[in-house]
Amino acid sequence: MATLKDVAQRASVPMLTAFEALNNGHALDPEIRQRVLQTADQLNYSLKITQNDIADLAGVAKGTVSYALNNSSLIKPATRQKVLDAAQVLGYHLNITARNLRTNRAGVIGYSWHVADDPSRMNNLLDRFIYRVTAAAEKRNHHMLTFLQPQENADRVYENLISISRVDGFIISDVSYNDPRLARLSAMGAPFAAFGGMYLPAPDFAFADVDSKSGVKMVVNHLLDQGHERIGLLTRHPGMPFGDAREAGYHEAMSAVGIDVPKDWIAYTLNVLTDAAAAAQQLMSAKHPPTAILCTNDLMAFGAKSYLDGVGMRIPQDVALTGYDDDPTSEFLGITSVRQPIDEIAEMLFDILLGEINGEPCAERQVIFYPELVVRQSTEFPR
Amino acid sequence: MATLKDVAQRASVPMLTAFEALNNGHALDPEIRQRVLQTADQLNYSLKITQNDIADLAGVAKGTVSYALNNSSLIKPATRQKVLDAAQVLGYHLNITARNLRTNRAGVIGYSWHVADDPSRMNNLLDRFIYRVTAAAEKRNHHMLTFLQPQENADRVYENLISISRVDGFIISDVSYNDPRLARLSAMGAPFAAFGGMYLPAPDFAFADVDSKSGVKMVVNHLLDQGHERIGLLTRHPGMPFGDAREAGYHEAMSAVGIDVPKDWIAYTLNVLTDAAAAAQQLMSAKHPPTAILCTNDLMAFGAKSYLDGVGMRIPQDVALTGYDDDPTSEFLGITSVRQPIDEIAEMLFDILLGEINGEPCAERQVIFYPELVVRQSTEFPR
DNA sequence: ATCAGCTATTGAGACGTCTCAATATTGAAT
DNA sequence: ATTCAATATTGAGACGTCTCAATAGCTGAT
Numbered sequence: 001m002a003t004l005k006d007v008a009q010r011a012s013v014p015m016l017t018a019f020e021a022l023n024n025g026h027a028l029d030p031e032i033r034q035r036v037l038q039t040a041d042q043l044n045y046s047l048k049i050t051q052n053d054i055a056d057l058a059g060v061a062k063g064t065v066s067y068a069l070n071n072s073s074l075i076k077p078a079t080r081q082k083v084l085d086a087a088q089v090l091g092y093h094l095n096i097t098a099r100n101l102r103t104n105r106a107g108v109i110g111y112s113w114h115v116a117d118d119p120s121r122m123n124n125l126l127d128r129f130i131y132r133v134t135a136a137a138e139k140r141n142h143h144m145l146t147f148l149q150p151q152e153n154a155d156r157v158y159e160n161l162i163s164i165s166r167v168d169g170f171i172i173s174d175v176s177y178n179d180p181r182l183a184r185l186s187a188m189g190a191p192f193a194a195f196g197g198m199y200l201p202a203p204d205f206a207f208a209d210v211d212s213k214s215g216v217k218m219v220v221n222h223l224l225d226q227g228h229e230r231i232g233l234l235t236r237h238p239g240m241p242f243g244d245a246r247e248a249g250y251h252e253a254m255s256a257v258g259i260d261v262p263k264d265w266i267a268y269t270l271n272v273l274t275d276a277a278a279a280a281q282q283l284m285s286a287k288h289p290p291t292a293i294l295c296t297n298d299l300m301a302f303g304a305k306s307y308l309d310g311v312g313m314r315i316p317q318d319v320a321l322t323g324y325d326d327d328p329t330s331e332f333l334g335i336t337s338v339r340q341p342i343d344e345i346a347e348m349l350f351d352i353l354l355g356e357i358n359g360e361p362c363a364e365r366q367v368i369f370y371p372e373l374v375v376r377q378s379t380e381f382p383r
Numbered sequence: 384m385a386t387l388k389d390v391a392q393r394a395s396v397p398m399l400t401a402f403e404a405l406n407n408g409h410a411l412d413p414e415i416r417q418r419v420l421q422t423a424d425q426l427n428y429s430l431k432i433t434q435n436d437i438a439d440l441a442g443v444a445k446g447t448v449s450y451a452l453n454n455s456s457l458i459k460p461a462t463r464q465k466v467l468d469a470a471q472v473l474g475y476h477l478n479i480t481a482r483n484l485r486t487n488r489a490g491v492i493g494y495s496w497h498v499a500d501d502p503s504r505m506n507n508l509l510d511r512f513i514y515r516v517t518a519a520a521e522k523r524n525h526h527m528l529t530f531l532q533p534q535e536n537a538d539r540v541y542e543n544l545i546s547i548s549r550v551d552g553f554i555i556s557d558v559s560y561n562d563p564r565l566a567r568l569s570a571m572g573a574p575f576a577a578f579g580g581m582y583l584p585a586p587d588f589a590f591a592d593v594d595s596k597s598g599v600k601m602v603v604n605h606l607l608d609q610g611h612e613r614i615g616l617l618t619r620h621p622g623m624p625f626g627d628a629r630e631a632g633y634h635e636a637m638s639a640v641g642i643d644v645p646k647d648w649i650a651y652t653l654n655v656l657t658d659a660a661a662a663a664q665q666l667m668s669a670k671h672p673p674t675a676i677l678c679t680n681d682l683m684a685f686g687a688k689s690y691l692d693g694v695g696m697r698i699p700q701d702v703a704l705t706g707y708d709d710d711p712t713s714e715f716l717g718i719t720s721v722r723q724p725i726d727e728i729a730e731m732l733f734d735i736l737l738g739e740i741n742g743e744p745c746a747e748r749q750v751i752f753y754p755e756l757v758v759r760q761s762t763e764f765p766r
Numbered sequence: 767a768t769c770a771g772c773t774a775t776t777g778a779g780a781c782g783t784c785t786c787a788a789t790a791t792t793g794a795a796t
Numbered sequence: 797a798t799t800c801a802a803t804a805t806t807g808a809g810a811c812g813t814c815t816c817a818a819t820a821g822c823t824g825a826t
Contacts, residue, residue, distance in 0.1 A: 061806045066784055093546040098782030100480045101811050134531055146529050148517055163476040273715040332656040444776045449814055481812035484781050
């Protein structure tokens, strides 16, 4: 294929002139411009600046250009500058696809933040999380590719993305017991790092997690401090690791102070407002109704509040209410909640993932963070 | 570089045997396996199946393999089958990076759904939208890359993604007047399609939009039907095209029935719950307070409801309330809203975008959809 | 049997980058 | 001046795919 230099020589003009002519060239002698355009046409050349062109212009080998652009310490400063200048003048941009082919890297990380058409998986926390992950990725010269996972055989989608080299690895969240994705990715040797995992039995993969159990204990203790003893729990149906851990934290904290929890102080719900409201109703019709409702995420607290508002029960005078995850709406509604250090988690997780990808796993590839209690008016009414 | 065939020949085994040995090979004669592994080691070969290997196994040229895999009609069915079988046996996966380099396509579309750290841009509608866009992309063998745009010089980020060939084009939303992204992308000849744009003066780019003006008119007329005359408007500060259009729709509908709108029937707010609540309060303290509050998105309606609940005003008995965008929470709270055909828009937009990318723009590259009124109890109390 | 006119397959090269091994240049020490 | 050891640069080739131009194979008509 013809190069810019070829065109320039054939048209008997300097390379830069040829470049100008092909680039926009309005400030150029029309005759010369015409000649260059014609020559390019003859040679079937279309302008696209590569490292080759930089090499031609700077008068060095193309290998040198690559080294210089990548700040290799091999290259003498003067040479590097010559190369950078030429690159600048020609408006060069790296072709990332070519680099990817050569280096066998995509520079892209996959994340599936939505399970197809399952509203109960909607989760503001994860929205904020993926936002932070994206920021972390971009800081490290990577990009995030988002994709959908079907309800069935989600692991196949992950497998495919890796095997076609679309992504170098994954950030995954919402890990379940016996998650087929974990099995598949491990079997393939595909790099990934999970948000969550400490509550799986013997996790052997890379993850960052927040100690939900101690988070819930903090909430229980706060309510106890306020003089509550009849504390109800509104939580998701058992079967997801972090949900179970939160429930376990509740039981442990209660039994630590010697409170027996009757069955009707616990209500299970989907992660959907209507269900949560119904569950709150159920809770309040217990034999000895709770004076405080501890919800294991904010959405449930919103559902509960909606029920309580509807029947005229005042928060916190009649019932105290707490959420979990510190959704911005919790602040607006004045609901006590638990904040997780999403930002740090995202950064850490990305570093862990890069370690996995580079085959040099971090020493600490399973990291646990601790949450923080945010007290608001929904619990500010001591008994 | 050595190929799988080379290894097989050197170790004097059939290709498939060599493959088995290198792949997992537990069902193989250990001695043979060892020999193959050793040979591979000598040749510095590591297993990675390419079209070349398929060609070797099927006994055809590598060009034939490429054609066959891409369902070219040039290839005889029998040959194609031979190729597919070989690909199957070897567990072949296309290397998408190599294809991209060769075809000069990324197969990736960029979308920035978050403006960095600006909570007032949080928007559930866009979350649902990007979900649908992703589905549309995957149906068409593309993927979505999500990235962050800074508050300043967002257009540079777009430019960069295109110029390094990371993406083929963009879906953009939240278009503003004199949006620098539009200017930049147009100047670069970068393909994009916008969600929104019909309310810009003389838009010359590809877009799909929903007629917000007529949506608001539907709401006003519905409220008029219910006997309301004092209808207040809660909307964002002027300056964004679709917000302004919604306000214009309100004015037109009101003046169409001869109602004079006093200034204090209109309150401007940020897209933030606390501000919306404050604005609702302001509205209700008008000289002749409205009997219905029309909000130009759902979040504002939630803020307004929160204020009304707090001061004990009943919905709809004391005040009617409407939202816009049909957030799932609106359904839960029973708030009348306006639904936009997000799904169809996403599909359409993607087709339009592909047209732009392929240099064969759709005949209809500016498409307008119409919204649908969803009546709920928040307006079901005729006067 | 030959040939024209198909259709099917082949083989080579290009996409733009990186990187290894080989060569050239430099500088310091003799 | 010469030599040796760094240091700097070069040049070629490979990554895996697609696609063009060239060749081979086939069919049916002469």
